[in-house]
Amino acid sequence: MESFNLDNVLVRLRSALERDDIAGATAILEGLRPADQADIFSELEDHEQVTLLPELDLSDSADILEKMDDQDAAELVAMLAPEAAVSIIDKMEPDEAADLLGDLSPAQAEAVLAAMDDPEEVRPLLVHADDSAGGLMTSEVLAMRCKMTAREALQTIRQWKPEAEEVYYLFVVDRNGVLNGVVSLRQLVIAPPDARLEEIMEREVISVRTGTDQEECARLMSRYDLLALPVVDAAGKLLGMVTVDDIVDVLVDEATEDIHRLGGAQPFDRPYLDMPVLSIFRKRAGWLLLLFVTESLTGSVLRHFEEELQTVVALTFFVPLLIGTGGNAGTQTTSTLIRALATGEIDLQDALRALWHELRIGLMLGVAMAAIAYARSLTWGSSQALALTVSLSIFAIVVWANGMGSLLPILATRLKIDPAVVSGPVMSTLVDATGLFIYFTIARLILRI
Amino acid sequence: MESFNLDNVLVRLRSALERDDIAGATAILEGLRPADQADIFSELEDHEQVTLLPELDLSDSADILEKMDDQDAAELVAMLAPEAAVSIIDKMEPDEAADLLGDLSPAQAEAVLAAMDDPEEVRPLLVHADDSAGGLMTSEVLAMRCKMTAREALQTIRQWKPEAEEVYYLFVVDRNGVLNGVVSLRQLVIAPPDARLEEIMEREVISVRTGTDQEECARLMSRYDLLALPVVDAAGKLLGMVTVDDIVDVLVDEATEDIHRLGGAQPFDRPYLDMPVLSIFRKRAGWLLLLFVTESLTGSVLRHFEEELQTVVALTFFVPLLIGTGGNAGTQTTSTLIRALATGEIDLQDALRALWHELRIGLMLGVAMAAIAYARSLTWGSSQALALTVSLSIFAIVVWANGMGSLLPILATRLKIDPAVVSGPVMSTLVDATGLFIYFTIARLILRI
Structure with a gap:
């Protein structure tokens, strides 16, 4: 085009x-x-x-x-x-x-x-809720009885002349409307005209209930390459179908929602430039404020160690470096885990494997960053003791951040909260306070202040 | 199921x-x-x-x-x-x-x-590159000539018995194989059997060239609800088609890539638990190290203001609060902009509108956070002057972070770099150093140190 x-x-x-x-x-x-x-x-x-x-x-x-x-x-x-x-x-x-x-x-x-x-x-x-299969489905479906022949079915389609482009499957139902099988339009066209639908239909139909979440529908349709997903009630009666064009929209919207949450804001319900400035302000102010209050804790930790700071002012210089690196390591972990949970690559059963994965990655990153921090401290003219403090702290903080970054999204999922609320900003803020605590504790022990 | x-x-x-x-x-x-x-x-x-x-x-x-x-x-x-x-x-x-x-x-x-x-x-x-239309397309397409009737076309399909489920469109070509139109299998079935394809076909076909990026294909197919997108060469000759099931995978993969980048890591090429620990380490260590080096700048800013810090130790307590809030505001902005760019909600032509949008949001958030920071400083027992310093700084830092957070993804797009590299960690790190500079400059002016 x-x-x-x-x-x-x-x-x-x-x-x-x-x-x-x-x-x-x-x-x-x-x-x-x-x-x-x-x-x-x-x-x-x-x-x-x-x-x-x-x-x-x-x-x-x-x-x-x-x-x-x-x-x-x-x-x-x-x-x-x-x-x-x-x-x-x-x-x-x-x-x-x-x-x-x-x-x-x-x-x-x-x-x-x-x-x-x-x-x-x-x-x-x-x-039905907008984000459930029931809210997503259309009730315009082609449903026919299993004793019908392919010729009759094609004849019926010709008479009905369905308007929607979304007619690629013909659902086969019994006298009570219970879903028994599915025939694609392609199968119908290439089948012998006298074959009955029950002879050519696929009997193992993947279907969902009206209450099924749209993300689960999307997962099924993308996993099994389906163009339409039938929706049935408790008795198996066919109520409608979800079509692939709706699922494409769902996939895009869900990713947008996760990315907004990961950025530490409430997701939008309209395109960006159509969102009034005041609405975006509201979507962001809540999180920003909550994080501000939490970040106050970090200030309190600093106040708690005021004496140490006055004794060794040089300790201050490393504060942004340490908490920044911890926040970054935590954000890397949490975004990986959140996406893996969203795409179904991991579920709650894999929690321990994921934690073990991240623990080892954290140890490796911790060792690497500790070595670099040690060198950096010395080039900044710090004493051996201070350099040791900084490098031990960064090791501990990175391992801690990776642990938190993997644990929290899994915990959120367990509690049926969207794991994407454990956003980058949330991780950085949490790691800031706890990271400083780790830092000053190690400083006390090594520098004996 | x-x-x-x-x-x-x-x-x-x-x-x-x-x-x-x-x-x-x-x-x-x-x-x-x-x-x-x-x-x-x-x-x-x-x-x-x-x-x-x-x-x-x-x-x-x-x-x-x-x-x-x-x-x-x-x-x-x-x-x-x-x-x-x-x-x-x-x-x-x-x-x-x-x-x-x-x-x-x-x-x-x-x-x-x-x-x-x-x-x-x-x-x-x-x-063809894996992520282009050429790399994504299948060469198994139904292509027929425009003088054929609907009956003949159905006959041909019956004889050919295409195996793939993905036969919902029949492409109509001229004697040179140039794409002239498209007929859906549904249209073919309901058309009068003697109608020629040229009479029932849709002539305005949306098609792409082999080199078209997969994200562009996904955008076209989701925008126009297409099940298959024909791929043509420079002369308009039909080479193959991209089907909707491939596009569903593309959408999921592209969102995963963006989320990994936004988290400050190189995207993975396999499912999470199949990625060896060492590979994940490599995907993350580069960014973590780069950010560490940048974050060193923040330490340098602190060293530069060593005298002020020794005079007013209380200035230190607000450092995590200020740079944390700046980083959070920047991350909120950048993730919004990156997603809006990825879904095509905004493009480079909208750059000024987006900047103006964010500037106003930044001003509102800045005023709100300044008020809260002023109150918080006083309850921490700070002097009026220090409280004023902190609240003016947080205002300036939030506006600055929103500006950077909107400008950088747009700039990246302009330079044909994936805007998702302006990740949360990158934003926080950039805002840390510049934010401290803003803070100490304001402190000097107000506290006269």
Whole structure:
């Protein structure tokens, strides 16, 4: 694809709107792909969006709402005339419509549902958490009975003409709607026309329950290379399916969340530049404040050793070096462990192996850093005793940081807390106070102060 | 899916192998899905792997090699008898086979290619970098001519019986093999049987060149909800396609890489527990050492202000608090920016907007932290002047850290360096030295020392 410039499109669209050329404006938008339409659309002013959306082809309007950020879409729908809103939402994929309704006020959502053509496709989806299989699934699935032949199944698909591109699997169910097997569209096409679905279907279907977390769905789909994952109830009845395009979004969002947490801030719920400055402030201020209070402890440790500091001022020079290195070693460990836990490379059963891994790495890094710190202290003109103090301290601090950095994410997982809260800043702050304590204790022993 | 326990399967497999019951062992493995087969297989000893792999069904062996870590697979292949290796590799998907050959020694790879049934399917893939569209693509694509009817196309698919599940798109090419359009298998099934492909195909196909980076492919496929992305040469000739299951892996791997970098370490190339301790040591020691050297600067700043420190020892108590908070604010900013750059939420054109965003957030956070630091200093019994020094310093340091935290990732991107190298540890270390300089300068002015 030639990467064309959306900015030019926006300029043309704006000038059409300024001329009140609605037909021209809709023509410009309708020539684009849904993701591009939504991007361009988000750049327009509220009143322009409200004017333009009902003028577009219904399926284009539905695509735009699906692709916009959840909150932006809800705000736009709240501004539309009720009938216009309902007819667009009717055209949306049921799972996307349910997400949108969930972001409206309960009264608005109820009004939309009451006016929809087929509210029963959407209503059951409303009860599920957004980040569960139930919240992610679409209820538009191809489900057929096992006695049907491949020819009949293809015939049914032809008559039904499913709109969604996401039809790659045909689910086979019994008379009670219980999931029995799966046939890919490819298998259906290449099967002998008279073969019954039960003869060609794969019986060992991987399925999830409505409550399954979206990360677990993503893990299953990526591990087993699935394009769609059926969702069933306790009795095994087919309720819907999660499709791979939703999972791609989940993977990107979950990684973003982890990276924000690892940076020591609450994750965002909108793209960066759309987040108002005040919201970002709130997402960061809490952690920054909490860490400030914890870091006060480090100051208290220093005050506790005031006498030693006055006797040997040179001890001070090494403080940033020691606590900095400890924080860095801890951050290296914790980010590795958090990612390994998130991708499922390790789980709680591997806790001891991971600790043993990190302990050995910590010992090796500790020895290396101790040697370098010893040399550095001497070149700074420190006494042999001080150099020994510094190098022993850095050894102990690095080993301690690696231990904490591996233990804390595992402990958090055990306590069902997102391990990513053990962020780099949290690690550095924790290691600062404890690291200084280690340092001055060793200094007391060696320097006899 | 009942989450069954792979450990039990491993125990049964081991006991079959101990009884020399090869048939039993292969039966156990062949009942599993490829990803599980590969997991179990990786737990076996080398000699067990070498015995078992050639006994399995060829397509199972091929699946296992595809799902194993690249290096493990290459090591295993190198140990197999040449004929056994060739017949398994012949069964692999061309893109996976090419990756595997790339990890063998050139002599081994050449020997395998010479003995393969269809080396020309694999050979062209060898020249592309693993992380480009060319390295990721499979050359097994359905390509048909535009005058063909839907019925004929379905007929051709039935005869060809493509093995891969990944057949959801049919690419339409002209006589020179130039990509003209795309038809989904769903469209083909529901189209009137006599419709020509050129009548039903989508003409505006998104395609990439062989050299396109895998992150760009992932971005396109997730943005436009594509299941396969055609790869073409300069003349537009269809060479292959990248499928969504590869892109799911790319997304996971790229996020892992960024998180490792953000933690201040070189990314791993194998799962965590498979990485030897010495390799992890090497991946971390470099950064830790570099940061240690930089952190020495912080010590030098302290030495430079030795006189002030001796006059007002209480200045020392606030050192960890100030540089810690600066490092935390910088890490919050840098992780946000790095992720926004990675997901394409912002690009270089948005640099000024992002800087302005962070500047305002920095001012707000700075004021908040200054107020709290002022109160904290007084409760620690500091003089008014010292409290003022500390709170002015923390304000300046937070604003400075936010500025650096947004500027550096953007600068790195501009210089075509992965912005994730501006990790939390790098930010903390940079802010430590500069932060202390700010602190002592303000102290000199206010305390007149």
